[in-house]
Amino acid sequence: MQHRPSDWILILDYGSQYTQLIARRVRELSVYCEIHPFNKDLSDFKDQPPQGIILSGGPKSVNDEDAPGLNTEIFGWDVPVLGICYGLQILAHVEIPGSVEKADRREFGRSDLIVDDSTDLFQNIPQESVVWMSHGDHIKELSADYEIIAHTDNARVAAVRHKQKQLFGVQFHPEVVHTVYGKQIVRNFVNKICKLEGTWTAQSFIESTVEEIRERVGDARVLCGLSGGVDSTVVATLVHKAIGDQLQCIFVDNGLLRKNEFQDVLDLYEEELHLPVKGVDASDRFLDGLEGVFDPEKKRKIIGNIFIDVFDDIVEGDNDFKFLAQGTLYPDVIESISFKGPSATIKSHHNVGGLPEEMNLALVEPVRELFKDEVRNVGRQLGIPDHFIKRHPFPGPGLGIRIISDVTKEKLDLLREVDDIFISELRQQDLYDEVWQALAVLLPVQSVGVMGDERTYEFTAALRAVTSVDGMTADWAHLPHPFLAHVSNRIINEVPGINRVVYDVSSKPPSTIEWE
Structure with missing residues (x-):
């Protein structure tokens, strides 16, 4: 089913790890958007073209032999376009092939942005603010049709605007939280430039x-x-x-x-x-x-x-x-x-x-x-x-993908008991609503333990809890150590077959929330 309203934003994906965050920022404004690959057949939208387009970042250089290109048919829609990082560079490259080259000094992480023109894209943005950069190339030559509207000490071209058309580009990533006024920049593009009011509720x-x-x-x-x-x-x-x-x-x-x-x-x-x-x-x-x-x-x-x-x-x-x-x-x-x-x-x-x-x-x-x-x-x-x-997400394949080996009734029964202890303790300690998702995993690892002066050789259970907004990115939940110790003690004492409990402290990315 397709629920696309008449006022919407098209996001063309060039492979950035942040593309989903662009969509989140747009939807936070109650404006509908969709992510599609950069080479999407645009004729699919001929009956309902978007009211604005965002070109995402990406891992490639525009000078690579297999670099993703830009379908210039988007200009025929005559709607505002915002290029982010690679998206900016492909706009420049289309105008002047070879205008993008490897920078003498790469720029990754926080950088101080200086706004040269706050007319539209940077309206209500301080002249100096922190943005998040992630690029190895830079624009050495800019078409005369564009003007620079922001720069950094390392990037002469940190943001641009076309002089006649509603084409904009930024070298940094406004969609990430590290760009302090990133949400305002996206809001300026969506609400003020694209003139979308935010009626998608x-x-x-x-x-x-x-x-x-x-x-x-x-x-x-x-x-x-x-x-x-x-x-x-x-x-x-x-x-x-x-x-x-x-x-x-x-x-x-x-x-x-x-x-x-x-x-x-x-x-x-x-x-x-x-x-x-x-x-x-x-x-x-x-x-x-x-x-x-x-x-x-x-x-x-x-x-x-x-x-x-x-x-x-x-x-x-x-x-x-x-x-x-x-x-x-x-x-x-x-x-x-x-x-x-x-x-x-x-x-x-x-x-x-x-x-x-x-x-x-x-x-x-x-x-x-x-x-x-x-x-x-x-x-x-x-x-x-x-x-x-408020129930935590639970995968359709259920515990079948939380057993990191073949699935048997015996293993399922073990994992059910571990999971029940973990979730019930989270609820009892008022921690359940503090995390996005919590789960237990049965590992294909048996290790030596000692219980009652006797040697055991039993399974290891992994506990995982994460914080997130939408599941696209997540951080491991910093649960109190005494709580984890208590849960571990209960599991080992109450679940025969488990003699070791570990806690997963990896984030998404690079890991996923579920182990499989």
């Missing part, structure tokens, strides 16, 4: 989405696979609001859920959210399919395929079911699609790359263009209880 999204679901589905019935998480629950509530009893929710026990989760969540769906839901125990089917499988991508594919098989079996002989609704999010899409040249595929998601190529049901993915915090806002607007909205 949770309520407007709900209204347009409900209408689109009704139009697409018609009189057909929709099957919704519930995972017990926020995303699929918001999807089910949206679809239910749109088509009522034409929806049938299925909550499948795949054997990979957390302790007591199947019955607890089923009760919540029926008693609090009043969704039409049917519980199906297919745990043996999933465990049989995962037997002996170690590779995480194969696990995701197998789990995705079995989910579809289960749904197909449920609707077999019932021709009224035509659609499958699921909670695919924008980060799922971004991390699952490899843009040729720039951003690499990080992992497939069972919602995106883990589905079989041929299915008997067409997909309905109402929140496919939303980040996690936006989904939560939509859920609150729909009246879903806040205690449920």
